[in-house]
Amino acid sequence: MTPAARMQAAIDLLDAIIAAARDGGPAADTLIARYFKERRYAGAKDRRAVRDHVYAAIRRSGDRPDTGRAAMVGLMQARPELAALFDGSTHGPAPLAADEPASPAAAIPGWIAPLLADPVEVDALLGRAPVDLRVNRLKAAPEEIAPCFPEACPIAGLTDALRLPEGAPVEQSDAWANGLVEVQDAGSQHIVAACGARPGMTVVDLCAGAGGKTLALAAAMRGQGRLIAADTIRSRLQRLTPRAERAGAHFIETLLLDEGREADRLAPLAGQADIVLVDAPCSGTGTWRRNPEARWRLTPQRLERLATTQARILDFAAPLLAPGGLLVYATCALTDREGRDQVTAFLARHDGWRDVELPCAVGRAHGGGRLLTPAHDATDGFFFAGLTGD
Numbered sequence: 001m002t003p004a005a006r007m008q009a010a011i012d013l014l015d016a017i018i019a020a021a022r023d024g025g026p027a028a029d030t031l032i033a034r035y036f037k038e039r040r041y042a043g044a045k046d047r048r049a050v051r052d053h054v055y056a057a058i059r060r061s062g063d064r065p066d067t068g069r070a071a072m073v074g075l076m077q078a079r080p081e082l083a084a085l086f087d088g089s090t091h092g093p094a095p096l097a098a099d100e101p102a103s104p105a106a107a108i109p110g111w112i113a114p115l116l117a118d119p120v121e122v123d124a125l126l127g128r129a130p131v132d133l134r135v136n137r138l139k140a141a142p143e144e145i146a147p148c149f150p151e152a153c154p155i156a157g158l159t160d161a162l163r164l165p166e167g168a169p170v171e172q173s174d175a176w177a178n179g180l181v182e183v184q185d186a187g188s189q190h191i192v193a194a195c196g197a198r199p200g201m202t203v204v205d206l207c208a209g210a211g212g213k214t215l216a217l218a219a220a221m222r223g224q225g226r227l228i229a230a231d232t233i234r235s236r237l238q239r240l241t242p243r244a245e246r247a248g249a250h251f252i253e254t255l256l257l258d259e260g261r262e263a264d265r266l267a268p269l270a271g272q273a274d275i276v277l278v279d280a281p282c283s284g285t286g287t288w289r290r291n292p293e294a295r296w297r298l299t300p301q302r303l304e305r306l307a308t309t310q311a312r313i314l315d316f317a318a319p320l321l322a323p324g325g326l327l328v329y330a331t332c333a334l335t336d337r338e339g340r341d342q343v344t345a346f347l348a349r350h351d352g353w354r355d356v357e358l359p360c361a362v363g364r365a366h367g368g369g370r371l372l373t374p375a376h377d378a379t380d381g382f383f384f385a386g387l388t389g390d
């Protein structure tokens with residue numbers, strides 16, 4: 001492909017990504033993979049160049065652009081050398097007009113900025129993200145793993161974590177294939193550590209998804225006790241099964257919940273749990289640096305729906321706890337609506353409950369919980385809080 005053809009490919013892909021973000025279609029990575037599957041003539045260099053153009057344009061536009069071309073023309077304001085690629089050649093973009101629309105530069109959507117927790121440094125939300133590993137204590141000790149990844153550094157405050165540069169191909173390593181390590185952001189690892197799960201406990205991971213945090217809880221429990229991974233989406237729980245197998249976490253039970261009737265399936269666990277983790281569905285604000293196109297999918301209406309769901313999940317989580325048990329509420333969101341305000345509202349709805357400070361070497365106290373951010377803590381962004389009842 002010529003450099004101009006790569007630019008046109010990036011514009012076409014951006015059009016598809018914009019439409020998918022508007023209509024709830026596939027993720028950018030899926031669309032890029034599909035695009036190249038249908039264009040076998042594109043070589044590795046072409047793919048890399050197109051992908052770089054696409055992601056540079058996505059990162060630069062906080063609000064969803066009208067068109068791929070407007071996103072790219074906007075990017076050109078920061079990278080004027082790209083203008084030469086609009087050359088009107090056969091497979092390249094048409095020449096630039098004098099009044100070409102350009103999407104404005106912004107790190108995040110304008111409407112969400114006032115909703116973020118005060119101390120969030122907005123530009124860092126779109127920064128580069130490293131690859132963090134968690135050594136799986138069910139199979140290995142950190143000192144055995146470090147030599148497998150010579151470029152890895154330790155992460156302060158986490159004994160089982162290692163940090164590799166962005167893009168490190170961990171999933172091609174034997175250590176990953178044999179379940180000795182998992183890829184997991186340091187923020188998620190801090191949250192699981194703060195839960196304080198120990199061997200012999202009963203722990204419910206109520207929004208387990210494909211089990212990122214479930215597997216970390218399993219390792220903290222050394223494979224002993226009862227660990228229940230619940231979610232409303234069957235395909236996510238199904239993805240946990242082979243991961244648990246690989247990790248040697250054979251004691252995990254999965255529980256598929258019916259949306260709207262979760263309490264029915266959970267009733268046998270009432271009053272049983274030492275720890276319930278609610279890693280709630282959320283806006284994902286804190287993970288935009290890994291998934292920048294997600295900010296084009298979020299709307300004020302969607303945020304409200306998420307907040308309603310978060311409150312509802314907390315309400316059916318609370319009765320699961322044994323006396324003195326710990327409810328940990330976590331989101332990878334940095335809006336106060338989804339963090340601080342959820343804790344305040346929960347405490348107002350539940351007599352006899354209070355927030356408890358969770359042990360964590362990083363982050364900042366914020367509204368009854370703790371805030372982790374990319375700029376302050378070099379992690380994805382999270383809010384998490386500990387709650388306990390009488």
Ligand SMILES: C[S@@+](CC[C@H](N)C(=O)[O-])C[C@H]1O[C@@H](n2cnc3c(N)ncnc32)[C@H](O)[C@@H]1O
Nearest residue numbers: 206207208209211212213231232233279280281
């Ligand atoms: C942030 S994700 C969980 C990520 C996962 N804990 C991890 O560490 O990989 C939130 C999950 O909540 C699930 N969820 C949404 N509504 C739910 C509900 N009403 N009850 C339980 N889980 C729900 C979603 O399907 C999604 O998998």
